Amino acid sequence: MKLGMVAMSGVRAHNEELTRLGLTLPGFVERNKTIASLPSLGLLTLAGMTPDNIDVEYVEVEDIADVDELPGDFDVVAISSFSAQIKEAYALADRFRANGVIVILGGLHVTAMPGEALQHADIIVTGEGEPAWSRVMRDLLRGDYQSIYDTTGTPFNLGSSPMPRFELLDVDRYNRLTVQTQRGCPFSCEFCASSIRISPIYKVKPVDRVIAEIQRIKEIWPKPFIEFADDNTFVNKKHGKKLLRALIPEKVRWFTESDISIARDDELLGLMRDSGCAQVLIGLESPTAIGLHGVEQKSDWKAKQVDSYLAAIDRIQSHGITVNGCFVLGLDGTGVDSFERVRDFVSESGLYEVQITIQTAFPGTPLYARLRREGRLLDETAWELCTLFDVNFRPSHMSKEELEQNFVWLARELYSEHASRARKKAFFSNLHEVRQQEQVQRGDAI
Numbered sequence: 001m002k003l004g005m006v007a008m009s010g011v012r013a014h015n016e017e018l019t020r021l022g023l024t025l026p027g028f029v030e031r032n033k034t035i036a037s038l039p040s041l042g043l044l045t046l047a048g049m050t051p052d053n054i055d056v057e058y059v060e061v062e063d064i065a066d067v068d069e070l071p072g073d074f075d076v077v078a079i080s081s082f083s084a085q086i087k088e089a090y091a092l093a094d095r096f097r098a099n100g101v102i103v104i105l106g107g108l109h110v111t112a113m114p115g116e117a118l119q120h121a122d123i124i125v126t127g128e129g130e131p132a133w134s135r136v137m138r139d140l141l142r143g144d145y146q147s148i149y150d151t152t153g154t155p156f157n158l159g160s161s162p163m164p165r166f167e168l169l170d171v172d173r174y175n176r177l178t179v180q181t182q183r184g185c186p187f188s189c190e191f192c193a194s195s196i197r198i199s200p201i202y203k204v205k206p207v208d209r210v211i212a213e214i215q216r217i218k219e220i221w222p223k224p225f226i227e228f229a230d231d232n233t234f235v236n237k238k239h240g241k242k243l244l245r246a247l248i249p250e251k252v253r254w255f256t257e258s259d260i261s262i263a264r265d266d267e268l269l270g271l272m273r274d275s276g277c278a279q280v281l282i283g284l285e286s287p288t289a290i291g292l293h294g295v296e297q298k299s300d301w302k303a304k305q306v307d308s309y310l311a312a313i314d315r316i317q318s319h320g321i322t323v324n325g326c327f328v329l330g331l332d333g334t335g336v337d338s339f340e341r342v343r344d345f346v347s348e349s350g351l352y353e354v355q356i357t358i359q360t361a362f363p364g365t366p367l368y369a370r371l372r373r374e375g376r377l378l379d380e381t382a383w384e385l386c387t388l389f390d391v392n393f394r395p396s397h398m399s400k401e402e403l404e405q406n407f408v409w410l411a412r413e414l415y416s417e418h419a420s421r422a423r424k425k426a427f428f429s430n431l432h433e434v435r436q437q438e439q440v441q442r443g444d445a446i
């Protein structure tokens, strides 16, 4: 049996002005180049638990309009995709099926919309892929399979994680590779469409397994840059420190996502620096409590942190770790003044890097359910708008057009060559000052 792992790849935006801007603004171009080339870790992971008697090939499809001939000579294909490209994934699946190829679909969108996905697949897997994969493969080999394998009630133990088959990749195509150290998040943000939707409980992968994955990557790429495909790496500070200590001898540069609480732990920050952390991405979401109220649904945690943002960014960056602060525009309660507030906060904070996105109602999220109830979704199944750069709902305190136009304005302000350069310069001069102060305190200057 020949199995094709087909990853939908590349980045997307429908907003034409923004797409045009993306081609010209240096900050935007740089960020897009960095993230656009990442492989599907989900498929590589499942490839790692596929029996040896099945031939596996990994293929990436960026734009189905470019696919004249279907890739490979497969008996079965497993297609991965997120909401933004799900319609393209369905079109591809339909073509494979018309050619007699068995199609398996799974992942975040399929878990949120199983009925829809089933119309384009022979088999769907909802929830995490690992608990179902061996059964799916066994049933396929026997020629007797089910149409739905639902793992939502059987959480996967990351201690049994298979080794992703990184060797299936043509590594020259990538500027970084991903490793996952955890799934889920202890917080519950209304808009979050990430791993919490398939793994409601926060869980970590044992340190030795993470290190084994990095060592495997180093066999095919001696000095890799690692992006942790995590949502919130350092929730458990004790585990985080253990991971960081084990990372130090690996001598890799890495990037991850975390919440702001890391700023309160100097030992953790020191270990992050010593183990090669190049950047940590933090969802600040809004510089004002207005936008943050109600975002985190368990204890309004995000709104409670906003007063500490400036000091926290300063603390993290003073350890030589750059912070990529993420802001969501169009949050309920925020109006047209929110764009200037973000711009001003970014320059006041000294953030090295910034990411702005538009609030997006992804299927399966509490936000989607609420906006649907309130009749505020512009089109309930316009999944192609789930790009984080397009508007798929009616904002509460501005019009859709105001949100779009001001977003483009903010992108111009933040990603101009001048602004990007000023942020980098400010980071290094602050760091220089911190180092000098430390020297004086230690008495080195005398």
Ligand code: B12
Pocket: 007, 008, 009, 010, 011, 012, 013, 035, 036, 037, 038, 039, 040, 041, 042, 043, 045, 046, 078, 079, 080, 081, 082, 083, 084, 085, 086, 104, 105, 106, 107, 108, 109, 125, 127, 128, 129, 130, 178, 180, 192, 193, 194, 195, 198, 229, 230, 231, 362, 386, 387, 388, 389
């Ligand atoms: C790496 C990454 C990318 C990469 C690689 C994408 C790829 N081909 O896999 C790139 C840079 C290309 C990318 C692009 C985009 N991304 Co992205 N990305 C991520 C990131 C950081 C990590 C994903 C990951 O590797 N997870 C680890 C793996 C192991 O988990 P997994 O993929 O969910 O797979 C598991 C299950 O879902 C399941 N499974 C998955 N696929 C399949 C397939 C089959 C057949 C089966 C059986 C099971 C199965 O089994 C796996 C093991 O349990 C996440 C954020 C995060 N921290 O998770 C965002 C994230 C997935 N991206 C997101 C978005 C919005 C985008 C873009 C739309 C951005 C844009 N404007 O272009 C595009 C979409 C392009 C597309 N291909 O559809 C959203 C998706 C939300 C959603 N529900 O759709 C996320 C969650 C971030 C967010 N802010 O919310 N992304």
